[in-house]
């Protein structure tokens with residue numbers, strides 16, 4: 001009995017120490033009012049508890065049917081991995097979400113962690129509408145109108161000959177480490193279970209591609225906002241599928257910025273990885289614009 005009491009006391013002490021000493025995250029959130037061209041940008045510093053926060057890594061695959069998209073993911077992956085290491089050290093829970101290739105990770109501790117999380121009933125019905133092998137949350141016309149870029153050609157940004165659309169991915173990018181305590185799933189219910197089990201209210205989305213999967217997947221922005229989570233987009237750790245030859249006819253990176261602004265207006269605030277790493281935010285080498293909105 002005494003041992004039992006000591007164990008309880010020890011756990012209480014550990015819990016107290018962790019909650020007192022785990023440094024709160026200080027995130028500089030940017031959002032926009034819903035006006036047109038004169039939309040006002042608002043920034044505010046928000047404090048989140050790391051133990052109540054998860055980062056979901058969306059579709060950072062090993063390869064992509066578009067050579068340019070694949071090259072950009074390869075360039076972003078080491079920076080994203082460094083950010084995840086910093087986030088883990090702060091006590092943030094990491095969920096890897098490489099859609100449609102989770103079977104590659106069958107029997108890994110990360111996959112098992114997601115599968116064994118006890119069922120938790122979501123406050124709303126999770127989306128079951130199918131697209132690309134998962135449930136999908138489509139563009140919500142009443143809430144967000146249409147996206148500011150035309151991706152109806154699927155957004156190959158290569159100059160000259162366009163890439164052929166095919167299922168090019170087999171696993172998550174090898175440059176992203178999976179560590180003990182991380183989870184892996186592409187399923188909305190499993191994601192919800194993992195968050196409920198840890199009483200996590202704050203969800204950060206990063207990965208690709210913002211105009212498609214980072215908004216639409218069942219673990220991504222639209223679904224998480226509709227579930228009532230506090231959601232934020234890490235805006236320097238994302239990319240879009242956008243072909244500059246399509247409307248509105250801006251360069252690829254300006255196209256990405258337009259989608260970030262759309263998200264800030266209609267879905268959730270954004271911030272940069274600097275708030276997690278203390279280092280400069282990520283920027284693609286091919287982004288030759290003088291002024292960055294990052």
Ligand SMILES: [Zn+2]
Nearest residue numbers: 066156158163
């Ligand atoms: Zn391409």
